[in-house]
Amino acid sequence: MPSETEEKDTTTVVPDMVEGTEPIKETDDKDLATVVPDAVEDREPVTETDETDARPDNPDTVDDKEPATETDEKDMTTVLLEETGNKDPITVSAEEKETTTVIQDPVEDGNLAIVSTEEKDVVPDTAEGKEPVNETAEDAAEPIRNPDEPTAEEFVTLPRVPGTLSFVTLTIAIVETCERISFCGQIAVFQNFIQQSLPEGSPTGAGGHKGVSGALGLGQKVATSISTVDAFLIYAMPLLGGYLADTHWGRYKTITLAIFMYLLGNAILIVASSPPLLAMPKGALALLITAIVVQAMGTGSIKACTGTFMAEQTIKDRPKIKIKSGKRVIIDNELTVARSYQYFYMILNIGAVVGESIMVYAEKYVGFYLAFIIPLLFFCICPFIMLWGRKRYVRVKPTGSVHVKAWKTTRMAIRGQWSWNPVKAYRNLTNPAIWDSVKPSTIPLGARPKWMDFDDNWVDELRRGLKACTAFCFFPILWLGINQMLHNLTSQAATMNTHGIPNDFYSNINPVVLIITIPILDKVIYPQLRRWKINYSPLRRIFCGFLLATLALMWCAIIQWRIYVLSPCGYHANQCPTSQHAPISALWQAGPFALIALAEILAVTTGMEYCFKKAPPNMRSLAYSLCLLMTAMASVIGEAFIPLSDDPLLIYNYAVISGLLCVCTIAFGFMFYKQDKEERRAFKEGRTMIVLAEREVLGADKDQEK
Incomplete structure (x- = not known):
């Protein structure tokens, strides 16, 4: 009987390739054990004690033909070797799950070698006269590669395209569209509602064809201040909504409850704008502020979840190879996420156009109460959409605090x-x-x-997410420029020749340009750049967005300068009667509105996409809320610009913001140059930022809320 040669080693058995040997049987279900076939007559089992460099040509022969047994303190492995004439199976048992190494090599000297080693190299059967081929146990256990999944070489050679967006995915954007109808329409209407006085003979506040609608008559500074506070609350509340979605309710439940909160706030707003309340300006103002707070709680939670919730519907698998137009292409998850956010932003801007158009005309020709009833009717669709998608949406389980x-x-x-x-x-x-x-x-x-x-991996994920959030540090200044559309540019249009169109209608140029440009970028420009092997990375797009916003605010400053020069009231153009506007067409505002639209496409939508890709799955709503918080910070900074939001200082208002945007553009380029270079290299090699996290979370939790 051979004795045990070493403790705590796995046992490697080399069977002889002899015709007529019995099949190998294994008694342990889970442990990987080595099974040694029956020894051939006149051949003796041998044991080799070398740990790592054991070879079958140095066996220790044994005189008798008793079965060889090896005993370990922690794992007992018994190998019974019997002669070929005995057909009993050989049993191998082990307490611990350890992988043993099997080396099968032609035995020329008639002996069967038993090798003990800790290495996990497996040498398969080889033909006579050929060298054995070593492969690791990981390689041996690796499943056969799916031919639809691209290799590293194919990631470099094959073109990448985004996947298609399903109807289920787009229904989430419809919910956000209804929110946009209300938000953008209300912001456009709020400026006149607060700034202008109630027109004579109009109890509803409607200004008619030639007049300007109004209600409270508190002036431009107060109107701009209240609008700024409203924007701050709307973009600060996502922190609360994101926290609840990630830790307690999940995104689906958070969106559903927020819809009903928003409906309540909208109902209060309708009461505040009713003719009886407009006759009591202080009561109307109190209800207006109450409605703003309640609506902010609802829309903030919706904003925190809809973008992330929509993107989660698009990521279900690893990148795959498909045939499109007769060519093999890679359906890339990162490009699919980018597409989802672009169309998400496009669809919600359709809502902005609808809201600003319908509500502005309702305010001008009927009254403010009708302007606020319209978004309520649209929002009544949202609960039915969420009910319809309850069993169709991919819903990620909240992970606790x-x-x-x-x-x-x-x-x-x-x-x-x-x-x-x-x-x-x-x-x-x-x-x-x-x-x-x-x-x-x-x-x-x-x-x-x-x-x-x-564990340590969680810290790495947190670091990655926070590193992505550093790119948003410059976004408050970007949003400070974009927010000029909500109030100051509306007031600027009122001092120009509007050609009979409501002054707050011209802001619709911005969403119209967005709606037209996004499909062109997605279908024409971005694919052409990919064909030319130009990686227009997220950080590069954000940089270009800042640059375009800088040019837009410079344009606004030039327009304001021309208004002061040509207005009958000079540098007090806002004090002129409506009939004595500056002889400048309000269509000149199309330039700034278009440039801001392009800046939003390149910077804002890319920022949302970048946030989703980088953030850990259990913190996506919070990370997206931090992105939205930059807009709230812009509103706080905007309060400091309130003294510049009136004559004769409006030129300085636009010029200073343009200068700040220029500084941020340069600083952003310097700070993120190296990071952009690393990410472009990773994309070229097929190392995406989101796939592994998605495979761990999505799918497994798809039906967790039934």
């Missing part, structure tokens, strides 16, 4: 890194080593906080 852990981990990482020197602070906060210091593996178990119940 990860946001508190994220905050504590981030605070621990940046502790002691702050400096009043901005250069030093930037270097400290962007040093990857600060995140290594808060990984659980680097903290002794006794010193580890109780809330730190995650």
Whole structure:
């Protein structure tokens, strides 16, 4: 009987390729054990003790033909070798799940070699006279590659195209469209509702063909201030909605409840604009502010979830190869997500056009109460859409309160890194080593906080998501420029020749350009760039968006200068009667509105896409809320520009914002040049940012809320 030669080693058995041997049987269901066929007559089992470099040509022969047994303290493996005449099966048992190495090699000296080794190399049967081929156990266990999944070489050689968007996916955009109908229409109407006085003989506030509609008569500064507060609340509330969606309710339930909250706020707004309340301006103002707060809670939660919820419907599998127009192409998930956000933004801007057009004309010719009834009617569709999609949507299960852990981990990482020197602070906060210091593996178990119940990978995901959010630090200034459409440009149009069109109608140029341009980019320009091997990466698109916004605000400053020069009232054009406008066509505003539209396509939609790709799956709503929070911060900064939002300082208002955008454009280019270079290299190699996270979350939780 051979004795045990080494403890805690797996046992490698080399069977002899002899005709007539019995099949191998295995008694353990889960453990990978080595099975040694019956020994041939006159051949002796041998055991080799070398750990890693064992070879079948150095066996220790045994005189008798007793079965060889090896005993380990932790795992007992018994190998019974019997002569060929005995047809009993050979049994191998093990307590621990360890992989044994099987080396099958032609035996020329008539002996059967038993090799013990810790390595996981497997040498398959080889033909006589050929060298054995080694492969790792991981390779041996690897499944056959799906021919529809592209290889690394195909990622480089084959063209990539986005996947199609299903009708189920687009229904989520319809919900956001209804919200846009209300938001954009109300913002356009709010300026006149608050700024202008109630026209004589019009209890509803309608201005008629030649007049300007109004109600409260509080002036441009107050109107701009209230509109700014409204925008701040709408874009700050997504933090609450994102938290509830990620940790407690899930995105589907959060959107559904937010719809009913929004309907309540809209109903209050209708009461505030009714003729009896307009006769009491203070009561109408109180109800207006109440409606703004309630609506902000509803629309904020909707905004926090709809974009992310829609993108989650598009990611269900790894990139695949398909035949399109007779050519093999890769259906790329990143491009599909980019397409979903582009069309998401296009569809909601259709709502903006509808809202601003219908509500503005309802305000001008009927009254404010009808203007606020219209979005209520559209919003009544949303509950039925959510009910229809209840069993059709992919719904990711909320993961509990990860946001508190994220905050504590981030605070621990940046502790002691702050400096009043901005250069030093930037270097400290962007040093990857600060995140290594808060990984659980680097903290002794006794010193580890109780809330730190995650692994190192979770810290890496958090770092990746926060790194993506740094790109949004410049977005408040971008939104400060975009928000000029909501109030100051509306007031500017009132001092120009509007050709009988309501002054708040011209802002529709912006969404119209968006609706026309997005399909052109998706179907013509972006595919052509991909054919030319030009990677128009997300960070490059954001950079171009900032540049276009800078040009738009410069254009606004020039228009305002011409108004002051040509207006009968000079640098007090807003004080002129409506009939004494400056002899300048309001169509000149088409330039700034179009440039801002292009800036939104390149910067805003790409920012939403970038946020979704980079954020961990269990923090997507919160990360998207941080993106929207930049708009709220823009509203806060906009409050500082209120003193410039009146004559004769409006030129400085547009010029200063344009200068800030120029500085941000240059700074953004310098800060994210290296990161953009790394991401373009990763995209070229097929290393996407979202696939693995999606495969872990989506699908498995699709039916968790039934």
